[in-house]
Amino acid sequence: MKSEDLHIDELIDFSEGWLSLKGRRLMIQDIHAFSQMKKDLMEFLGEDRMRRLLTRFGYFWGQADAAAMKRIFNWDDKQEWLKAGPKLLTIQGVSRITVPAFEWNEETGEFYMETIAYNSMEAEEYQKNFGSTDHPVCWMLAAYLGGYASFCFGGEIFFIEEKCQATGDRVCKFTGKNKKDWGDVIESHLPYLEAENIHDQIMQLTSELKKKQKQIEAQRKKLASIYPKQEKEFLFVRSRSFHQVMDLAHKVAHFDSTILITGESGVGKEVLARYIHSLSHRASGPFLAINCGALPDTLLESELFGHTRGAFTGAVRERIGLFEETRKGAIFLDEIGDISPAMQIKLLRVLQEREILRLGENKPRKIDVRIMAATNKNLQKEISEENFREDLYYRLAVVEIFIPPLRERKDDILPMARYFIKKLAKNLKIANLRLDASTLDILQEYTWPGNIRQLENALERAAVVCRNGVILPENLPANISRYSDPTQGIYSLESSLEQVERQHIKNILAHTGGNRTKAAQVLGISAATLWRKMKEMGESHQNEK
Ligand SMILES: [Zn+2]
Structure with a gap:
């Protein structure tokens, strides 16, 4: 390990609910409060005593940091360990x-x-509070360096500040030497520098921390084993409405009941189905998903039920279908609201009899699979319009789970966004990827018509274009970052809903580089709907001219 490789976000963690440096609790100190404290110290104690206090504080701090660096890392050599001190001061501000x-x-x-x-x-604060001075004033800093070096090398190493910004120098300059090598120069500094021996105290605290760190790691491992490795995004939910979804999911997971998952496009219906599967007694069996809306009837039928050789033109060899392939597992039928009346009857039979017929065969075969289905359509409405069979609906919706859209559970946006950031950092290999604080409000205020899928896509785009791993509002797709900016006007009160939609579609298309399939995905509408809307937009453009 080299001192140059120190990064603050790898050093600190929040796993205990507060900021800590690998087990040692850290406190963020507001600079103005610190400044006020210095003012008070000066007023109540005078400069001499203030200097003594800050020196002791800095020395202890330096020793504690040196101990922490020793505890956490394996340094290439003592010199790298020593240089980590100044580096820590830099990253701590x-x-x-x-x-x-x-x-x-x-x-x-x-x-x-x-x-x-x-x-x-220290120099800046001193000048601001007390004006310019004729002597160096970075006492805490000098003592920190001495405390750190003394801990690394043993003995008594003292740093003296020879130039200071507070006296009008451009920079502050410190020199560190062994006490004996300083000669007489050190005499006037000694009353402040000589702190009681705190080395033993630090060593004891360090060994306690080591023990604690081991405990924390053990707890982390335990946690990881309790929760399934995949589909963790569901563990980050905060909203009450989604907690209800999760409660229901946990309750039904252990039974083989058929489940119908409903909700808008992109809310994570398949992810929930996988999650339920991972909790069920079938978890070690396969989970296969099929998009029923994407396939023509004959293909869908052979996919689901399989076929014998020669069952139809092109069926050159026998093939088992998904219902058989998912033996002891689960099958997920997505876009179930889009299947034809003929397929509806066939599916109804499967649900009633728990058996299937391969295409070209008369012998029914028993199946052993849990069936989960999903749709973004309002099936009640489809039933009333006679597009969907009511009896099939009741067979499918033994348990119906509705996932609310993301805009109705704003509390979940940030935890989920952070989860995606972690995932993206790993997948895209961007160290230190994070959301800037200014981005958080925008993510929470946006309406996310494409739900979680759109959130994930937007963050992926932002992660790719951002600089130094920090995601700023302008890194988000323009329609999202602009959403919160009234000067852009596209979402102003004057603009009609139609204009808003048109602009939104244009923005999304611009970001997908004109790729309609991707744009439709982000928008949470079908490619056909997008095509129709684009056509309307084209026509209305002509009308405007
Ligand atoms: Zn200074």
């Missing part, structure tokens, strides 16, 4: 620090290190 000179003699123990601090927080 204290100051950007470089190390222009470093010498260390392992035999004699001789130590020499120069560090330069740019924009030292």
Whole structure:
């Protein structure tokens, strides 16, 4: 491990519900509050005592960080471990620090290190509160460096600040040496620098932390074994309406009842079906999904039921269908609302008799499969319009689970978005991929007509185009990022619903590079519907002219 490889987001985690540095709790300190504390210290205690307090604080902090770095990483050498100190100060926002000179003699123990601090927080705060000064004031920083180095190399290494921004220098410069090598220079600093020996105390705390870290890891492993590895997005739900969905899913998972999952396109009907399967006693069996709406009748029939050799032209060899292939598993029939009346009768028979006929065969075969179906259509309406058989509906909807659209469960958007970010970071190999805080509101306010699928697609696009792994509002597809920006006007009150829709479709098409299949997917409508809408748009364009 090299000090250059330290990244703050890999160091800290939130698994305990708060910010911690691999087991050691961290506190974020507001800079203004810190500044106020310094003011108070100056007022109540005077500069001398304030310096002493901040020096002790910095020294302890440096020792604790050095111990943490030792505990967490295997460093290439002592020098890298040492350099991690200045790097930590940089990523913690204290100051950007470089190390222009470093010498260390392992035999004699001789130590020499120069560090330069740019924009030292301490110097800036001092100047702001108390004005310019004639002496260096980055006491905490100097003590931190000394505490850190002393912990790494043993002995007493002291850093003296020789130049300071607060005195009008461009940067702050610190030099570190062994106490004995400083000679008389150190005398005036000693009253502040000599803290009681806290090395043993730090060592004890460190060993306690090691134990705790092991416990945390064991708990994490246990958690991972409780929850199925796949379909984890359902574990991140917060909204009450989706909790109800999950409750029902958990209840019915253990029975073989047929399930009908309804809801808009892109809400995750298949994901829920897979999840239910993963909880069921059939979990070790296969789960196969088929989109019934995408296939013509004859093909769908041979896919589902299989066929004998020569059953129809092109049936050169015998083939078993999905109902048999999913023996001891589950079959998921998507877009069930789109099947023909003839197929509806055949399916009804399957559900009633629990047996199938291969095409070209008269011998019924028993099946052992759990059937789950899904549709984004309103089947009650289809029944009243005589497009769907009522008896089939009741056979399918032994248990009906409705998944509400994402816009009706806004609480789920962020947890889900974060889940996708993790997944994308892994799949796209983007280290440190994250959502910028300014993006969160936009994600939550948007209406997501294409639901979870659209959310995932939008985040994937943003992940690909963003810089340094930080997803900003402008990285989202324009229709989404613009949604929250009233100056863009496309969603203003004046624009008619039709205009909004037209613009929305145009934006989506622009983002899919004109790819209609993808655009339809994002929009959550069929390719045919998109085609019709585009045609209407073209016509209305002509009318405008
Ligand atoms: Zn300074």
